Amino acid sequence: MNFCSHCGAPVVVRIPPGDTLPRHVCDRCGAIHYQNPKLVIGAIPEWEDKILLCRRAIEPRYGLWTLPAGFMENAETTAEAAARETLEEARARIEITGLYSLINVPHINQVHLLYRARLLDADFGPGEESLEVALFDESAIPWDRIAFRSIAMTLRFYYEDRKAGTFRFHTGDILPPKRL
Amino acid sequence: MNFCSHCGAPVVVRIPPGDTLPRHVCDRCGAIHYQNPKLVIGAIPEWEDKILLCRRAIEPRYGLWTLPAGFMENAETTAEAAARETLEEARARIEITGLYSLINVPHINQVHLLYRARLLDADFGPGEESLEVALFDESAIPWDRIAFRSIAMTLRFYYEDRKAGTFRFHTGDILPPKRL
Numbered sequence: 001m002n003f004c005s006h007c008g009a010p011v012v013v014r015i016p017p018g019d020t021l022p023r024h025v026c027d028r029c030g031a032i033h034y035q036n037p038k039l040v041i042g043a044i045p046e047w048e049d050k051i052l053l054c055r056r057a058i059e060p061r062y063g064l065w066t067l068p069a070g071f072m073e074n075a076e077t078t079a080e081a082a083a084r085e086t087l088e089e090a091r092a093r094i095e096i097t098g099l100y101s102l103i104n105v106p107h108i109n110q111v112h113l114l115y116r117a118r119l120l121d122a123d124f125g126p127g128e129e130s131l132e133v134a135l136f137d138e139s140a141i142p143w144d145r146i147a148f149r150s151i152a153m154t155l156r157f158y159y160e161d162r163k164a165g166t167f168r169f170h171t172g173d174i175l176p177p178k179r180l
Numbered sequence: 181m182n183f184c185s186h187c188g189a190p191v192v193v194r195i196p197p198g199d200t201l202p203r204h205v206c207d208r209c210g211a212i213h214y215q216n217p218k219l220v221i222g223a224i225p226e227w228e229d230k231i232l233l234c235r236r237a238i239e240p241r242y243g244l245w246t247l248p249a250g251f252m253e254n255a256e257t258t259a260e261a262a263a264r265e266t267l268e269e270a271r272a273r274i275e276i277t278g279l280y281s282l283i284n285v286p287h288i289n290q291v292h293l294l295y296r297a298r299l300l301d302a303d304f305g306p307g308e309e310s311l312e313v314a315l316f317d318e319s320a321i322p323w324d325r326i327a328f329r330s331i332a333m334t335l336r337f338y339y340e341d342r343k344a345g346t347f348r349f350h351t352g353d354i355l356p357p358k359r360l
Contacts, residue, residue: 001185005204005213008183008190018308020268021253024185033185036218037252039291072217073201077284077353078291088200099351102279104257111219111258128198169349171279173257 006031037109040150041081042069043117044158045094050135051158052119053142054089057131061147067114067154068092070129082115090133092124099169101157103150107176112150116167138162149174186211217289220330221261222249223297224338225274230315231338232299233322234269237311241327247294247334248272250309262295270313272304279349281337283330287356292330296347318342329354 004011004026011024016032024033044067045052053065068089072081079096086094094117103112126133136142138159146152150172157170184191184206191204196212204213224247225232233245248269252261259276266274274297283292306313316322318339326332330352337350 003183003185003188005181005183005185005191008188010188011185034251035254037254037256038216039219071214072291074215074217074289075286076217077286078282079284079351080286099282099349102258104259106255106257106260109254111252169279171259 001033001035004029004031005033035109037106037111039072039078039081040069040110040112041072041078041085041115042067042112042151043082043086043094043096043115044100044154045086045090045092045117045119047119047122047135050137052086052090052092052124052133052135054126054130055132055134056129056147057126058129063131064145064147065142066147066151069112069114069151078113079115082113082117086117087127089127089130090124091127092133093120094118095120098167100167101150101154101170101172103153103171104173105150106173112148112154114151114154181213181215184209184211185213215289217286217291219252219258219261220249220290220292221252221258221265221295222247222292222331223262223266223274223276223295224280224334225266225270225272225297225299227299227302227315230317232266232270232272232304232313232315234306234310235312235314236309236327237306238309243311244325244327245322246327246331249292249294249331258293259295262293262297266297267307269307269310270304271307272313273300274298275300278347280347281330281334281350281352283333283351284353285330286353292328292334294331294334 007029009028068086070085097116100116101114161167187209189208248266250265280296281294341347
């Protein structure tokens with residue numbers, strides 16, 4: 001951020017009075033531009049004993065597999081975001097069954113929410129951001145080609161819970177990748 | 181948003197190619213400025229059979245009671261946000277025991293998360309944004325002076341669960357207030 005989105009003047013980075021963190025502030029109009037984490041929301045769409053994954057047609061992680069998920073939009077609920085992303089990326093209609101995981105990714109200022117969901121029919125296919133969409137049983141999950149660590153973590157929780165016979169809500173934190 | 185925060189040129193509102201929603205876009209530098217919901221995170225700090233509430237020293241809802249909560253900051257986790265807000269608003273140290281509620285407030289582009297937490301000691305007091313901070317048992321909760329509907333909803337879930345003897349995770353959606 002270089003300029004005030006309200007009045008167009010250059011912004012400076014400074015701790016405002018009464019605040020504790022540096023913010024982008026405008027000395028011309030007085031606006032304070034806060035930056036906050038974003039929600040990435042998706043679904044685990046279930047069909048019989050399989051789940052639906054999408055292969056990414058966009059960066060980052062082009063060509064790798066993920067659950068349908070994306071940035072939550074203004075004016076929607078978290079469950080609506082999960083259903084919208086599943087429709088956009090996998091052309092699939094779901095019924096949300098419950099929140100399944102909350103994964104913090106603080107080094108990129110994101111919180112990831114994944115819902116369990118039931119596919120309403122087996123009519124699905126790649127949306128514009130997917131190369132292909134497919135149902136996987138546990139033995140076929142491409143563990144070494146999963147796009148994001150939050151998704152791999154959620155899928156590990158999922159298959160552990162399924163083995164244990166009880167699905168429960170999970171939380172986790174993802175640390176920055178180790179530099180080699 | 182009137183000006184591009186990257187290059188300072190005026191922005192226009194238009195649906196970018198490949199997108200489905202109108203965005204603030206800059207025709208000079210090409211930047212697309214997305215706006216996304218914000219997370220408001222707080223805690224239900226428990227001490228014996230009481231919980232801690234704060235009376236607001238700031239607008240909106242000056243003078244009304246709420247759980248300690250506020251906007252999540254970049255580079256922290258959701259649980260860290262709950263603990264930080266409790267320290268800032270109630271000068272109280274807590275141990276998080278689990279996520280308790282997720283309340284969507286889509287008409288103001290917010291998602292509220294409340295954690296159950298244990299006060300580590302009874303040493304607390306008003307932070308800069310609180311007029312007073314106090315422990316309440318159920319019979320003393322000022323139901324007609326709670327600042328936010330998401331907080332009242334969470335407190336209702338909490339006392340229903342306590343009566344039932346089992347705390348479980350809850351979700352809810354808040355609709356726009358009715359216009360009289």
